[in-house]
Amino acid sequence: MTATEAPTREKLVGKALKRREDPRLVQGLGRFMDDIVLPGMVHVKILRSPLAHARIRNIDTSRAASAPGVLGVFTGQDFADVNALPYAWQAAGVENHINTPRILAVDEVHWVGDPVACVVAETAQQAEDALELIELDLEELPAVVDAQATTEPGAPQLHENAPNNIAFEWDCGNAEGTDAALASAPVVVRQRIRNQRLIATPMETRGAIGQYDAGTDEYTFWLSSQAPHVHRLVMAAFVLGHPEEKIRVIAPDIGGAFGSKIFMYTEYPLVGLLSKKLGRPVKWIETREEHALATAQGRDHVTDIEVAAERDGKITGLKVTTWANLGAYLSTAAGGIPTTLYARMVAGVYKIPNIHCKVYGTYTNTALVDAYRGAGRPEAAYVAERAVDLVARELGMDPAEVRRKNFIPSDEFPFDTGIGMLPYDSGNYPAALDRALEMVGYGDFRKEQEEARARGKYLGLGFSTYVEVCGLAPTSWITSEGWGAGLWESANVRVHLTGKVVVTTGSMPHGQGHETTFSQIIADELGVPYEDIIVEWGDTAGTPFGYGSYGSRSLTVGGTAIVQSARKIRDKMKKIAAHMLEVNEDEVDFEAGKVFVKGAPDRSVSFADIALNASVGANLPPGVEPVLDATTYFDPPNCTFPFGTHIAIVEVDAETGNVELKRYVAVDDVGNVINPLIVDGQIQGGIVQGIGQALWEHGVYGEDGQLLTSTLMDYGIPKASYMPMIELDRTVTESPINPMGVKGAGEAGTIASTPAIVNAVMDALAPLGIKHIDMPLSAPRVWAAMQEAKGN
Amino acid sequence: MYPAPFDYHRPASVEEAIQILQSNPEAKIIAGGHSLLPAMKLRLAAPSALVDLHGIDELKGISVNGSATVGAMTTYDEILSNQDLANTFGALYQAVAEVGDIQVRNRGTLGGSASHADPAADATAALVAHGAEFVVRGPNGERTISADEFFVDLFTTAMEPEEVLVKINLPAPAENTSSAYAKFRHPASGYPVCGVAAVVTRDGSGTVTSARVVATGSVLKPTRLTGVEEAITGTNGDADAVAAAAERAEEGVSEWAGDHYASSEYRAHLTKVYAKRALNKALGNG
Secondary structure (H helix, E strand, O other): OOOOOOOOOOOOOOOOOOOOOHHHHHOOOOOOHHHOOOOOOEEEEEEEOOOOOEEEEEEEOHHHHOOOOEEEEEEHHHHOOOOOOOOOEOOOOOOOOOOOOOOOOOOEEOOOOOEEEEEEEOOHHHHHHHHOOOEEEEEEOOOOOOOOHHHOOOOOOOOOOOHHHEEEEEEEEOHHHHHHHHHHOOEEEEEEEEEEEEOOOOOOOOEEEEEEEOOOOEEEEEEOOOOHHHHHHHHHHHHHOOOHHHEEEEOOOOOOOOOOOOOOOOHHHHHHHHHHHHOOOEEEEOOHHHHHHHOOEEEEEEEEEEEEEOOOOOEEEEEEEEEEEEEOOOOOOOOOOOOOOOHHHOOOOEOOOOEEEEEEEEEOOOOOEOOOOOOOHHHHHHHHHHHHHHHHHHHOOOHHHHHHHHEOOHHHOOEOOOOOOOOEOOOOHHHHHHHHHHHHOHHHHHHHHHHHHHOOOEEEEEEEEEEOOEOOOOHHHHHHOOEOOOOOEEEEEEEOOOOOEEEEEOOOOOOOOHHHHHHHHHHHHHOOOHHHEEEEOOEOOOOOOOOOOOOOOHHHHHHHHHHHHHHHHHHHHHHHHHHHHOOOHHHEEEEOOEEEEOOEEEEEEEHHHHHHHHHHOOOOOOOOOOOEEEEEEEOOOOOEOOEEEEEEEEEEOOOOOOEEEEEEEEEEEOEOOOOHHHHHHHHHHHHHHHHHHHHOOOOOEOOOOOEOOOOOOOOOOOOHHHOOOEEEEEOOOOOOOOOOOEOOOOOHHHHHHHHHHHHHHHHHOHHHOOOOOOOOOOHHHHHHHHHHHOOO | OOOOOOEEEOOOOHHHHHHHHHHOOOEEEEOOOOOHHHHHHOOOOOOOEEEEHHHOHHHOOEEEEOEEEEEOOOEHHHHHOOHHHHHHOHHHHHHHHOOOOHHHHHHOEHHHHHHHOOOOOOHHHHHHHOOOEEEEEEOOEEEEEEHHHHEEEOOEEOOOOOOEEEEEEEOOOOOOEEEEEEEEEOOOOOOEEEEEEEEEEEOOOOOEEEEEEEEEOOEOOOEEOHHHHHHHOOOOOOHHHHHHHHOOOOOOOOOEOOOOOOOHHHHHHHHHHHHHHHHHHHHOOO
């Protein structure tokens, strides 16, 4: 370095660093819910209703109460004075007929899995043994499980305040204009589609530990939580009625969640209340079967699509009517998912002049439904991408061309789709499509397909040119959309006396690699070694209030809060360093972990020297407080809208209907990328999860409300061996709404991949005239459709 | 996910195991445990005692000399590691290779699977196709049950409650015999939605002289597809002959399995497809 050259340092942002958290996790040194053992801790097991709908005649707990090791047996009557859980995200602007779960059911049960009683014992085994001794006398009532059938006359009724089992009736867009477009269009296609029920199935099931301290009147909860502060807030304000400052929530390592660990569940306050009753810490660990029965599930829409188009493929109207199954009660965010996050996104990447979307949120005798990876946007992308393909099929046009013809033009961003969503921040849809077509060799494929068809093979290619909304925030918008709290995010950055940096975040990692990504950001902002950065999260006693991780918001909202806190630290360090260098503040620069005099970089003070001086406070400029400690609460002006093109190639076995995945190409645009390795991992995992929905996953309820897929022997999660090598690339269109130009990446893959697969299978089966088959496209279903098409 | 309390026995001999079973009617034998333990954890099964056969040396090991004998407690992995067995009894080898994952194959046993008689087991179809004999011992001594009589119904064998499966004999196949197993996997469980094992013998001119074709998964117990066996016998065994023979897969099957994933109609159809695929594989038809 010459004396006039400013110091430089290799940037870490953009580098594919391996995850910092992995050495700990892969060595089994993580600390998950069941690793936590407290002195004197006892265990609770929950008796769940075996029937989908029944009146509780009697619960005889006497035998269970005298079983070995049992400390207490409780029923709904024991918690009759505790509030039902809150419903935090209403369908906005309409009346919501609210029914939420109680700690344990009182009088009636409404789904198989509804908690009716619990046993606390010295060991989990003893609690489970005693559970079998509880005698449950139920009077069975008729049940209903289908999202749409539940609204029909004569259907069994779940709740008195919700006639026809409708929790809310909501719409967006322009009903009249859309009807007029449908009435006058030369081409109209109509299709009923089902977006089936999914079970979240993270590696680690849920868990909760409650510890009540009678001396201080304080509760401490360990929860498998994506949002510990929100859990504390809800617990304090709505359930326990206990002061917030006397509740602490700690979220340890979380073994995946996919949204299912955002919500308030009855088991969480239960362990606290039991701890208070019994004077012992109480632990609950969910079994895999309980997870299937009682953790909030995803999707489950019945949707009628009507599309109006010109003969050239230009879409002029889209009318969507959806019955969204919300389950037996309303879960925490149940109202917002099928309205704000679904209905307002059905335009997809298309400029459609007339759109109307009507949504019925319905009660059924099934597990509660809430956000699940993508939460509303996968359902919306499925509607938009199936709709465009149906138009292409009807017109005999290339589905790539129909898409291109209807894309929102790249020069029209920010773009308002006219159905109440915030304007899409930025986009360049043809670029991603072109790159994907190039990667897949589109022209060659169509020739290959022709040859394959001549040989009786069912080879198909499917597109998904998706967009999604994520980086969930602006508080002013989301509150107007019915969400009952804020969605800003917090970050605190402190520099210790030794120059080490501690970042505390309100985001809540549960597998995404925040520790690595956030460290890369801080390393560049402050010019400190990566190893000198510690990232902390997950304890309401040690982090500023934050809203947690979901809706692909950690980087765009939480990460921006970190950047802003780091910049406050930089500003203060410059002030202090200028004083140390005896120059004015505007005469110094901050680069590569040094503050130096502009034009004379050899006159500098190191990060560590500034940190030491700032922390001790021996030589500060007048009016400057000691200590480097900055907190930011960041609320962005908009959400971000990642997009891309995914292409799947499949072959359907003519004899069995089995779908074989041959290739999968994905070009995603999530704006700037902090860590390509982590983003690729998120995209790949998301793609696999979305393929799971397209081909295998299905939470099946029998007519009587029994869950037929409560084990992993029945519920088909994707397996690595089922996947082809996923071919990834990206385009980069910066988001203008945050300083890093980033968009979310956690859900994009899931949102994109499901329709790509279904469209590919429909393309493969086009020679049979098959236009639609409902998911999952399992071999038996596809074969049945092929038989029907062949007139067998 | 915790089983109900149970006693645990680890007898050193078959005779001791029989005695424990006699004195304890609610006891269950445990071999690899990959069927029984999940049922116990879900409390679908709550035996008062488990009789663990791992301490009985007599039940272990494989000997091959034209014919073969496989001890009931031989693990899948041991079967897959025995090249002599694989060379002679291809359908069994291929079926066992399809069972579970590495962990299951390290622990699961052939005898356990046969005794459990899960209608969706892989190896059972191959055992019947190879004409296996099941040697069982009980309070009244030892007897041998033929493959065609061993599997009685869903989770039901011809064994008495106090009998223990000791070993499985596989008779030496005739000259020019080949075999194969083909399967459609359930995407969640990996069990066969339909699996077919085929053992075929040809004469010097290539004519099929005998065939045993056995379905599993689509039926309630391993079931010989007698229509297919009859139709393929006497043919030259080419792809056309196989296709024609497979069309007769539904003959003589009184009841097909069916559930929310795959209807009985679909499973009956799959049985034709997989009878064809197994026969083509066994006969070496590209």
